[in-house]
Structures are given as C-alpha cells and as structure tokens.
Amino acid sequence: MPHVTIIIPVRYASTRFPGKPLAELWGKPLLQHVYERARKAQLADQVIVATDDDRIAAAARAFGADVALTRPDHPSGTDRVAEVAAGIVTDLVVNVQGDEPLIEPAVIDAALAPLVADSTIPMGTLCSPLESVEELANPNVVKVVLDRAGFALYFSRLPLPFARDHGPVTRYRHLGLYVYRREFLLSLAQLAPTPLEEAEKLEQLRVLEHGYRIKVVVVSHPSPGVDTPGDLERLRALPPKG
Numbered sequence: 001m002p003h004v005t006i007i008i009p010v011r012y013a014s015t016r017f018p019g020k021p022l023a024e025l026w027g028k029p030l031l032q033h034v035y036e037r038a039r040k041a042q043l044a045d046q047v048i049v050a051t052d053d054d055r056i057a058a059a060a061r062a063f064g065a066d067v068a069l070t071r072p073d074h075p076s077g078t079d080r081v082a083e084v085a086a087g088i089v090t091d092l093v094v095n096v097q098g099d100e101p102l103i104e105p106a107v108i109d110a111a112l113a114p115l116v117a118d119s120t121i122p123m124g125t126l127c128s129p130l131e132s133v134e135e136l137a138n139p140n141v142v143k144v145v146l147d148r149a150g151f152a153l154y155f156s157r158l159p160l161p162f163a164r165d166h167g168p169v170t171r172y173r174h175l176g177l178y179v180y181r182r183e184f185l186l187s188l189a190q191l192a193p194t195p196l197e198e199a200e201k202l203e204q205l206r207v208l209e210h211g212y213r214i215k216v217v218v219v220s221h222p223s224p225g226v227d228t229p230g231d232l233e234r235l236r237a238l239p240p241k242g
Contacts (some may be wrong), residue, residue, distance in 0.1 A: 003092035004092045006038045009077035010098040016228050025118035026240040032063045033101035040105035043112045050084045066155040095178040102223040111179050119180040124215040127172040128222050142174040152214040155202050
C-alpha cells in the first residue's frame with residue numbers, strides 16, 4: 001500500500017470571511033472539524049495542517065494536529081501543499097480544503113482508491129451530479145466533462161456540456177479535493193500557468209493542457225463548504241455533526 005498524506009492548506013486572510021478557519025462551529029474551530037474528519041479516512045497515514053499564520057498554527061496544535069509552517073507568498077493552496085510535500089516522504093498527497101467541516105472520510109478514500117489501484121494515474125479528484133439549473137448557470141460552480149473511462153475532458157465555469165437537442169445528459173459539478181502522486185505534484189508546481197487556466201481561472205486546466213490525465217470519481221453529493229459568514233450560520237442551525 002502506498003503511504004498517504006492528507007495536507008489541509010489554510011490561511012487566515014480571506015476577502016469574504018477573515019479568520020474563517022478559527023470560527024466556532026458546534027464548540028470547535030471550523031478547521032478542527034475538517035482535521036478530525038480527514039483523520040478518519042481509512043487510506044490515510046497522516047494529516048498535516050499547512051499554514052503561514054501563527055494563530056492558525058497555535059489553534060491546530062492545541063487540538064493535536066501536526067502543523068507545517070509555509071511561506072506567506074503562495075498564490076494558491078496547491079503551491080502551499082507542494083511546499084509541504086517537498087519536505088516529507090510519502091507516495092500520495094491529498095489536498096483537502098480547510099473550509100469543508102462536513103467532508104465525509106469515505107469520500108476521501110473514494111478519491112484515493114483509483115491511484116492506489118493504478119500507479120499510472122498521476123492525479124485524481126471528485127465530482128457530483130449537478131442538482132439544479134441554477135447551479136448549471138452559476139459560474140462559481142465549476143463543471144467537469146468526463147470521458148467514458150472517468151477521466152476529465154475539460155473543466156469550465158460555463159454550463160457544459162451543451163445539449164443541443166435537449167437529450168439525456170448528466171452534468172457534473174467539480175468538487176475541489178485533489179489527490180496527487182508526490183513527484184507529479186512537485187513537477188506540477190513548477191509548470192507555468194497555461195492559457196485556458198488563466199482564462200477560466202481554474203488551476204486544474206494546467207494539468208490537462210500539459211497532456212496529463214485526471215481521474216474523476218463520482219460521488220453522490222457535495223459536502224457544504226463555508227465561504228461566507230452566512231454559510232457558517234446555516235451550518236450552526238443544524239444539529240451538531242460528529
């Protein structure tokens with residue numbers, strides 16, 4: 001079995017929700033919920049919180065997390081994850097977003113399974129069926145188109161694929177969890193941004209534009225993320241989740 005490391009990239013600054021990782025949810029920091037759920041993934045060997053902020057590092061250590069302090073100038077979470085991956089010994093790296101307190105451990109395992117089974121797959125991610133016309137039209141909901149073997153053909157903010165004759169077609173929402181082979185992640189972080197990536201503002205298009213494959217696992221539905229204080233209030237109104 002390959003050695004698997006989950007890395008949760010976290011920053012304090014946020015345009016829409018400063019200090020979000022430390023916001024209280026059901027008696028714990030939001031980040032703690034993500035960390036504890038990631039720890040329950042059966043295929044994971046370790047979980048690391050990656051941050052450039054001393055407040056987040058202190059809070060994470062207080063609830064028992066391993067913490068890696070990173071540079072403050074990373075343009076993306078992927079770059080932060082790659083910095084940590086460069087300094088550890090592991091086979092597979094999972095990038096779990098720090099704002100999904102209800103992420104299911106089984107979903108992490110589902111994303112890992114194809115790369116565990118097939119050493120030729122360099123990268124994997126998740127998607128779920130789109131649930132509404134509003135999601136299809138929303139440019140903040142990223143869509144992914146799959147080939148018949150479950151690999152990504154394209155990611156877009158547009159409502160793809162277009163059904164000219166309104167025939168039956170399943171459309172998928174991309175979910176922002178990634179699995180990488182460590183060496184592939186380190187190589188990816190060194191590649192320059194590509195034209196489609198810059199046009200759509202989607203990092204994963206860099207992988208496709210350079211000719212690499214991304215395996216996409218379909219799961220039933222996304223876990224609710226927290227982008228704004230309003231999102232957090234909606235979760236607080238629910239019964240506490242274990």
